[in-house]
Amino acid sequence: MTMLELVFSALITIVPDYLYRRYKQGKRWGHEITLFNVWYELRWGLTACAILAVTLITVIFYFHPSTRNISAAFHTVTILSDRGGRVSEVYVANNAAVKAGDPIFRLDTMRQEAAAVTAQRRIEEVEAALGLAATEVAGAAALVEATEADLAQAENDLERRLELAERNDTVVSEQELERLQTAVSGAQSQRAAAFAALDGAKLRQTTLLPAQLESARAALSEAENEISKSTVFAEVDGTVTQFLLKSGDIVNPILRPAGILVPEVTGQGRFIAAFGQISASVLRPGMLVEITCASKPLTIIPMEVDEVQSAIAAGQFRPGDALLDQQDRARPGTVTAFLAPIFPKHLEDIPPGSACVGVAYTSRAKEIEAGEITGLSAFVARIVDGMGIANAIVLRAQAILLPVKALVFN
Template identity: 65%
Template sequence: MLELLFSALVTILPDYLYRRYKQGKRLGHEINLFSVWYELRWGITGCAVLAISLLTVIFYFHPTTNNVTSLFRTVSILSDRPGRVEEVYVSDNQFVRAGEPIFRLDTQRQRAAAETARRRILEVDAAIAVARSEIAAADGAIVATQSQLKQAEDDLRRREDLTDRNQTIVSEQELERLRLTVIGLTGTLAAAEAQRDVVVGRLETLLPAQRDSAEAALRQAETEIEKSTVFAGTDGTVRQFKLKPGDLVNPILRPAGILVPDGSGLGRFQAGFGQISAQVLHPGTIVEITCASKPLTVIPMKVVEVQQAIASGQLRPTDQLIDIQDRARPGTILTVIEPLYEGHADYVPPGSRCIGVAYSSHEKAIAAGEITGFSAFISRIVDGMGIANAIVIRAQALLLPVKVLVFS
């Protein structure tokens, strides 16, 4: 409307004044409802061309958007395993600090597993003590067998010496018996030593491995018990939390609730501008927004980040070929904006929906000498045209409560 009024002032109005005072044509006589187009055709045509040109320039270099919001992060309250709730420590809409417990699952099975592992450790320790006793017994058996073997070898040696001096004193059967006794005791000694090696191997290898396994099972059970208590990972407020003892929680099918981190989304907005504005949006661009959650207020912002990729072009591999015409929405240029002055957006709740307008500026390029002469003059005029959108957004800020409360 402002652009149309301005265009009419410099086109239709001079044309009318020329017809009225130069040609003497009067409104309501020569200039009437039926002859207005013919009489003011130059002014009307010039007004249309100028208004369209002004609107194109203004909305290209000073784009507007109705898609401004402050996105905030949420954290699902999930347990590491499914189970029934045994105890709840917080209530809905309660603020929690990082590390505070939220709820605890039933741990009866895990406690039983931990107790079984502890009993297994005690059992292995008892087996170790028994193995040490068996080693001592095996050592005693080896010593006894060695003494018997030495005595048998001595007897055999004496009998053989006597036989060498006088063959009639010791019979051949006696010598054979002594030789068999020595062979038998030698085998008994080897068996005793082998049995000791078996006990030593069990004591030094098998039982420690069994104890380590039992300790690992105990640690696993204790870890499961610890993981049964769900803690807050960050400072925030618990939302949609209706758990009661006895409820079933499943990390895949049924989360316990949502944790909204403290300060998430506060003072940081995301704005989606049309793709035609891609060349005029850059970090540092000034943006003004007004929100229904903070009416009658225009908040100055600045662009801090421009997303280089447009979300509508995102592709995920599937088992079907993608047809481009199925993507009807063209997508927008996503920009991240923050308050130009600290604290100006603190009272805008995260998730608020706002409208905004961006103002392009060529001042730095002109000061750096990149734009000079007539181009600099035109660039200043283009920058000054942003006042039209500035007036419009202030009018929208004034009319927004009326529109929402009365005409919605």
């Protein structure tokens, strides 16, 4: 890249200076112009060449930033069960392709099945108790009627004896009246007990047993839910990797995941590029980017900037037990840009995770056509935009030399 700028700068600085001294002033190479006095003779051309080369390099790399950190990032799904347990059955093999909803493996469910059977038996028991409760309510109601009849009979007997005592106190004794009073009190107590038994039977029928039935059903639902969660299904279409489960292995959702599922939809058309922070002011959504990847050599893939991350990851921190010292952050961080393909078919043969290099090109053609940039500014903008051809040439040279470097000189 630097050689191109030096050659271009020399063509318009050192070469004209040399031609002027050679043919205008008549100085000859090897006589008046030698290696010993070349600086003095060509000082203006050399100085102008150095200044122009530095300026060109600065302008090109600033307005057309390049990066070696581009990758086809992709998302992975960890294959986890909702609970820990022993593997009972495995349905797929490692590197197998699965569809959403396909079972992957199943945990042992003997304990959950036993809990489900217990809950089902409890439901049947409570339902039978509900049928018995209706009989108990009917019996308690009959008992209430019987106690009310006994109370009415005792009260009638007492009233008749009191009437006889009022007519002739010698006919009815005090002991008999006391006995009848006691009988009435006893009948009242039995009626109260019968009403309490009836209320208890109704409460058991309408509140206690239905609550126990709902609890048993909830326990059954929980056991069935645990059984259903024992089978792990694929959430998306993809490929199962790092999956070496066998029947009898122990799986724990925290300590030992089962494997990784690589979805098919990830990594296609979504590249992440890391540019230097100095490029933050020129990176904009819609910029044209060209990349070349090691997994697809000799190919230039046109992309565009889809989004630029507003934050630089190197500045993040988490609260801890020590104060953050800024000098501990040795790496300054980069500006993250997300790239989208202009022609998605170009990415068909690029596997997710591929490492690439690329160049972004600044273009202000729309602003110039809209009249936002005019006059000398428009002229300079077109020149600066055209300088991106230097980076384009270098990128194509890298694409050509990449197989040689990787296979021969590496």
